[in-house]
Amino acid sequence: MTQATVDTGVITKAVELACHAPSLHNSQPWRWSAGSTAVDLFLDPHRLVTAADSSGREAVISCGALLDHFQVAMAAAGWNAAVDQFPNPNDLDHLASIDFAPMDYVTQPRRDRAEAILLRRTDRRPFRAPNEWASLESVLGSSFENDGIELAVLADEARPRLAEASRLTEALRRYDDSYHHELAWWTAPSRESEGIPESALASGSAARAVAVNRRFPADWHSERSSASRPDQARIVVLSTPGDTRADALDCGRALSAVLLECTLAGLATCPVTHLTEIAASRAIVGDLTGSPAVPQVLIRVGVAPSGEVPPPTPRRPLRDVLEFHR
Numbered sequence: 001m002t003q004a005t006v007d008t009g010v011i012t013k014a015v016e017l018a019c020h021a022p023s024l025h026n027s028q029p030w031r032w033s034a035g036s037t038a039v040d041l042f043l044d045p046h047r048l049v050t051a052a053d054s055s056g057r058e059a060v061i062s063c064g065a066l067l068d069h070f071q072v073a074m075a076a077a078g079w080n081a082a083v084d085q086f087p088n089p090n091d092l093d094h095l096a097s098i099d100f101a102p103m104d105y106v107t108q109p110r111r112d113r114a115e116a117i118l119l120r121r122t123d124r125r126p127f128r129a130p131n132e133w134a135s136l137e138s139v140l141g142s143s144f145e146n147d148g149i150e151l152a153v154l155a156d157e158a159r160p161r162l163a164e165a166s167r168l169t170e171a172l173r174r175y176d177d178s179y180h181h182e183l184a185w186w187t188a189p190s191r192e193s194e195g196i197p198e199s200a201l202a203s204g205s206a207a208r209a210v211a212v213n214r215r216f217p218a219d220w221h222s223e224r225s226s227a228s229r230p231d232q233a234r235i236v237v238l239s240t241p242g243d244t245r246a247d248a249l250d251c252g253r254a255l256s257a258v259l260l261e262c263t264l265a266g267l268a269t270c271p272v273t274h275l276t277e278i279a280a281s282r283a284i285v286g287d288l289t290g291s292p293a294v295p296q297v298l299i300r301v302g303v304a305p306s307g308e309v310p311p312p313t314p315r316r317p318l319r320d321v322l323e324f325h326r
């Protein structure tokens with residue numbers, strides 16, 4: 001245990017920045033409990049997206065992304081954050097306990113990484129293929145420390161089968177009323193600090209040009225753009241050795257690292273998970289990676305189309321997610 005005391009202002013700022021992490025439908029299923037020497041992260045079981053994510057797997061992935069964002073934010077403030085995952089075997093919603101040690105100096109790359117948190121957003125428009133992919137691919141592979149996580153880049157030839165798996169997922173869910181009701185709820189205009197605003201959804205032909213993503217209610221009726229070229233994004237898959245809560249948390253931490261690395265490289269990203277929510281399509285993704293590991297998240301990576309970058313999505317007020325104890 002390091003047990004160094006950290007100013008509450010530093011912790012508050014780092015938590016606030018970390019909360020810009022991506023989460024399924026922007027559900028932000030997390031809660032922080034902070035003291036001056038340690039911070040605890042909990043899954044908030046009241047914020048699960050149950051029809052899409054009945055086991056809470058993607059909620060834990062979201063919390064993993066938050067956890068990595070928090071470490072990035074603390075590092076930029078000069079603190080090394082040591083993470084103890086699942087410190088209480090009787091409470092698996094207690095995802096991590098984190099304590100701190102001062103760093104000797106803060107390098108510019110660490111500050112850049114923290115700045116990338118505010119630049120990153122989920123971009124659902126069709127992308128152009130990224131340039132100089134080979135060098136980025138090796139950087140992405142080493143952007144996270146966990147050797148158990150596999151990062152696979154799907155070949156262009158995999159695209160038609162993946163698009164087919166995406167259609168299969170939608171078809172299998174066509175009459176799943178609770179799934180569609182839930183999606184409509186999380187994308188309703190009345191959501192203020194949670195959910196996906198209309199401005200963050202690609203519309204009309206832009207959405208239809210992306211064969212590999214979840215279909216949102218807005219995809220079919222609104223039309224903000226003229227005919228779009230088919231998506232040329234690279235598709236990266238993160239897979240884990242098993243399908244436990246620890247696997248999901250590890251995967252979320254790696255997801256954050258990959259997204260921030262892509263953002264630093266000036267590329268747009270979009271996590272895609274509907275394919276992992278249905279056993280049949282998950283099996284196809286696994287087959288395409290050529291690995292026995294369990295696919296958790298796909299990430300579209302590419303060059304964003306010119307024009308307006310989608311505005312940032314809102315977050316819950318800090319007082320709703322962070323409490324300090326003595």
Ligand SMILES: Cc1cc2nc3c(=O)[nH]c(=O)nc-3n(C[C@H](O)[C@H](O)[C@H](O)COP(=O)(O)O)c2cc1C
Nearest residue numbers: 022023024025026058121122214271272273274313
């Ligand atoms: C576990 C997870 C699953 C996600 N699945 C999808 C998805 O299938 N399709 C999609 O367009 N976005 C997906 N997202 C992106 C979220 O909708 C997005 O992070 C959230 O709305 C917040 O917006 P932001 O990423 O722009 O900050 C996912 C994010 C996470 C962390």
